[in-house]
Amino acid sequence: MSKDLRSEFVKKAVESIKANKAMPTELSRPLAPKPKIFSDRLNVALKHSVENLADELCAFERKFVNNNAELLWMNDFNDVFECLKRLKNEVKTKEIDLLDSINNPLFKELGIKSFIEDKKIHISPKAPLQLMKADMMISETGQILLVDKDFDYIEKLHNSKTNIFITTVDRIVSSLNYAEEYSRYVRMSSASESIPQMRFTLFGSSLNCKTYLLVVDNQRSELLKQKVQRQALTCVSCGRCEIVCPVDQLIGKKPYDNVFTGPIARVMLPYLEDDYVYGHVVYACTLCGRCEDVCPVSLPLRDMILATRQDFFEHGKMDAERKQAYLKHRKYVKDRKRLNRSGWLKQKILSRNLSRELRERIYQPKFADKTFNQTQGS
Numbered sequence: 001m002s003k004d005l006r007s008e009f010v011k012k013a014v015e016s017i018k019a020n021k022a023m024p025t026e027l028s029r030p031l032a033p034k035p036k037i038f039s040d041r042l043n044v045a046l047k048h049s050v051e052n053l054a055d056e057l058c059a060f061e062r063k064f065v066n067n068n069a070e071l072l073w074m075n076d077f078n079d080v081f082e083c084l085k086r087l088k089n090e091v092k093t094k095e096i097d098l099l100d101s102i103n104n105p106l107f108k109e110l111g112i113k114s115f116i117e118d119k120k121i122h123i124s125p126k127a128p129l130q131l132m133k134a135d136m137m138i139s140e141t142g143q144i145l146l147v148d149k150d151f152d153y154i155e156k157l158h159n160s161k162t163n164i165f166i167t168t169v170d171r172i173v174s175s176l177n178y179a180e181e182y183s184r185y186v187r188m189s190s191a192s193e194s195i196p197q198m199r200f201t202l203f204g205s206s207l208n209c210k211t212y213l214l215v216v217d218n219q220r221s222e223l224l225k226q227k228v229q230r231q232a233l234t235c236v237s238c239g240r241c242e243i244v245c246p247v248d249q250l251i252g253k254k255p256y257d258n259v260f261t262g263p264i265a266r267v268m269l270p271y272l273e274d275d276y277v278y279g280h281v282v283y284a285c286t287l288c289g290r291c292e293d294v295c296p297v298s299l300p301l302r303d304m305i306l307a308t309r310q311d312f313f314e315h316g317k318m319d320a321e322r323k324q325a326y327l328k329h330r331k332y333v334k335d336r337k338r339l340n341r342s343g344w345l346k347q348k349i350l351s352r353n354l355s356r357e358l359r360e361r362i363y364q365p366k367f368a369d370k371t372f373n374q375t376q377g378s
């Protein structure tokens with residue numbers, strides 16, 4: 001992303017903050033309690049899959065590629081577009097049947113909507129080509145888990161000429177038990193209001209139709225390289241952390257301009273996207289810990305955010321201008337005498353430590369007249 005887009009991003013975040021005067025103290029709607037019974041087992045299972053991702057994926061592929069099924073590895077959305085174009089031409093159709101909402105996060109991430117519009121493809125329930133996302137791969141059986149689909153989709157899948165499923169490399173568990181647990185988990189812990197309508201189905205290949213599974217990396221291998229970010233891949237995208245996060249309640253989704261939002265996005269986005277543009281999202285956190293309290297897979301989000309900040313700072317991911325400002329400020333606040341100066345003076349000095357551009361685009365906290373230390377008389 002260009003520098004202009006970055007400024008646009010920051011502007012939107014600042015506008016969102018200005019539009020909301022106070023930090024929200026209550027949740028917009030109550031959340032179901034965190035389903036603790038399953039969380040530890042699922043957490044271990046997901047961690048195991050991520051740590052042994054290559055082996056799990058190979059085991060899955062060996063089982064999946066039977067009958068009429070093909071597994072295709074995709075680097076990014078460009079590969080997905082090329083593949084969809086080829087399959088569409090092979091089936092000789094300009095129609096496609098979407099068995100998932102065009103607005104689901106994976107389709108959004110891969111830009112499926114723009115592909116359909118650019119290629120002038122009609123969405124039709126009678127199309128010979130079915131496209132849907134696969135929620136989880138199961139390496140033990142070579143099946144895929146499908147969540148929350150219409151009643152008639154199984155019949156459609158068996159009767160269609162070609163089925164195309166899409167998923168990402170990290171959506172894999174080793175056994176059927178864990179897949180079942182994951183289903184139960186999503187049902188219990190999802191922030192979605194349509195929980196009672198959710199259905200879960202296992203699907204393998206079918207003799208009657210050609211089945212393709214597109215497994216997309218889309219930068220996730222970058223996350224695998226870092227210990228903390230690897231953990232982020234065990235997130236089940238339930239959205240609970242985002243609902244309780246005071247910062248996200250304040251700024252909303254808009255400033256992210258991305259399908260990943262909320263606390264987990266702070267850890268992932270700087271590695272998935274341009275770190276110059278998204279580097280600062282990791283600082284949009286008060287370390288209050290609300291997100292950890294509700295995370296069903298017990299991700300230590302505060303530690304992850306802190307470790308990401310450290311990585312940015314130590315490995316030069318933070319832009320030089322911001323790094324200079326932080327170094328100056330750190331030196332200042334480490335000196336008790338200086339810290340005890342009056343609020344307006346500290347405000348002025350903080351402002352002076354920031355470049356003109358930084359002053360415009362970052363939120364500067366207001367210093368109280370007296371420090372906690374002064375009010376306690378020590």
Ligand code: SF4
Binds near residue numbers: 263
């Ligand atoms: S710790 Fe940070 S990310 Fe988590 S809820 Fe609090 S402000 Fe949000």
Ligand code: SF4
Binds near residue numbers: 234
């Ligand atoms: S980090 Fe935890 S709470 Fe947040 S979306 Fe992922 S699984 Fe849900």
